[in-house]
Amino acid sequence: MSTQLSTPVNRQTVSALSQSKGEPAWLEELRIKGAELAETLEWPTPEKVRISRWNLAAIGNHTSQTRISSVSELPSSASELAAGAQAGLVVQRNSTSVHSQLSAELAAKGVIFTDLETAAREHGDLVQKYLFQVVPQDENKLTALQSAIWNGGVFLYVPKNVEIELPLQALFYSDDAGAVFAPRVLLVAENHSRVTYVDNVVSEHGEGAESLAKQSIVEVIVKPGAHVRYATVHHMSANVIDLTVRRAVVENDGIIEWVIGDLHDGHTMSDTQSLLKGKGANSDAKVISIGTNSQQMSLTTGAVHFGRNTESSMVTRAVMKDQATAIINGITKIEKGATKSNGVQAEKVLMLSPKARGDANPILLIDEDDVKAGHAASVGQVNPEQVYYLMSRGISKKDAERLIIHGFLAPVVSEIPIDAVKEQLQRLLERKLEG
């Protein structure tokens, strides 16, 4: 199937793009390779959601934005989300990275935190070593295309033994629905390092904005003994299609924690996986989502166990309103040789409307005998007995339901590592639930 993209993506256009950014030759070659692969590969085919019917061709045009010296120059809705970042902050607006800042203390320790374009120019060896290694270009049309057109993004490098207390933050902000919005994040945590990274993906397009297919890919490399916490909140407007692939490779005794708020208003494909390569590697994923109006969502979490004694836990909680649809997949795969591993998952969907749809699909693929694995999945409504109980204490029906819904989401919300993000998430939940 060929898709007529809103902006042509081919050898000439991506070569020109790369040169306009002053990128090294190796990167230009990789972009060209991505463009060529994209011509033949197919879009991904997640379970029961035909994303190829979405307006995936609306990728926008490459635009540029002037840099800012302080987040206060952003519209207030965006600057609020970046306020209070002490350790470091990277801001992307539409197709361009406009701001990056890192505390002198962390810079002195060798931490690199900047947009990926700058990193490719200034730390080419490091970026070249890891880029496209976790999410290969040739997996499907999305991974190929994104590798050709990506912009801005983040590169975070944490040297060996460096432990970063405060979270590093990024803001991906789109206020031009006609601009390519394709951030790419590459995070490398060297041996025994420790870091928390949080990003916000937001848009402000106004009424009647054209469609925009936003593609983002996240690659995380967790070296032996390192511990990475990755928290992300997506909440763009309904005209935006959110295609996001996040993947971590975890080496011996490394830990990856994902906290994902898929609170986007438009169609969403969100795919988060941990590849537990090393022995003793550990992954914990928590996802919350709220579906409203006629949005369609495919939410996948996955853990692939290769190493011995590896552990994974995945929890997804989704609340579905209106005519929204969510297909929620949890995939635990335990490879031969991953003895003494343990993978657990739970997907729960709360339906608030008879027209909404929520499917929870736990999938266990186990090729090793000496392991533990567990799953739980449920789809249900707000329990009328619980509403009655709360009302019998004087709480109104509306407040009773709100308490129950927030309670349903609490196991994920309470895990958000940063209070400001937690509060922001609460506000978003409130908005999506009330709206």
Add this chain to the structure above:
Amino acid sequence: MATQFKIDGLKAAIEGKDILKGINLEIKGGEVHAIMGPNGTGKSTLASALMGHPKYEVTDGEVILDGENLLEMGVDERARAGLFLGMQYPSEISGVTNSDFLRSAINARREEGKEISLIKFIRQMEGKMKELEMNPEFAHRYLNEGFSGGEKKRNEILQMMMLDPKIVVLDEIDSGLDIDALKIVANGVNAMRSEDRGFLIITHYQRLLNYIKPDFVHVMMQGRIVKSGGPELAERLENEGYDWVKDELGIVDETVGQV
């Protein structure tokens, strides 16, 4: 004015089955009434119908609390009007902490902008929990989730104490309580006895009534109050069972709603 609570000719059905066949009962502020009766005779149905459980359909009668007809109100309005029901089987609600829940319940009784301050609330809650010898950690536990039977009952009493109701209905508050907990719960209830509060205590056991002295004891069978008396009635029931009541009244099957 002391609280006046009057149930007049209350009939209720569930899933088309008539369960309550006309209940008449008057409770004044300061009084404690006990309802006893064999299993399946409609005691919990009475409690649920008073509270307004959506499954129970009131088919006749009136329930007046201080001049207001409770039956015209929603469940939450009845609670705010001063009715409290300590349930036989309290719900568990995951993700909602006991303290968030209780604070919402208190604030539901207050005007917007006049919510209880967090400090004041915490002080009150901690004080009441101490009286009930509850571990302070229960404030942060999810509502009734994983609570033992006795802990749930104690938590019902905590809510009663925090919400300061006018009419308290306790449905088998003593079931699942060990003897120490029974005393603690009874002390909690006794501390709440006052001229402007009336109690309706549903129980199977005289034991509870040793600690909470009732003014009146009623026996329920076949969805009606079939006999009323003073505390001595409870003692006789404890010693002799219900057969003599049935004989006296010519009742063969005391249950209601069974086919």
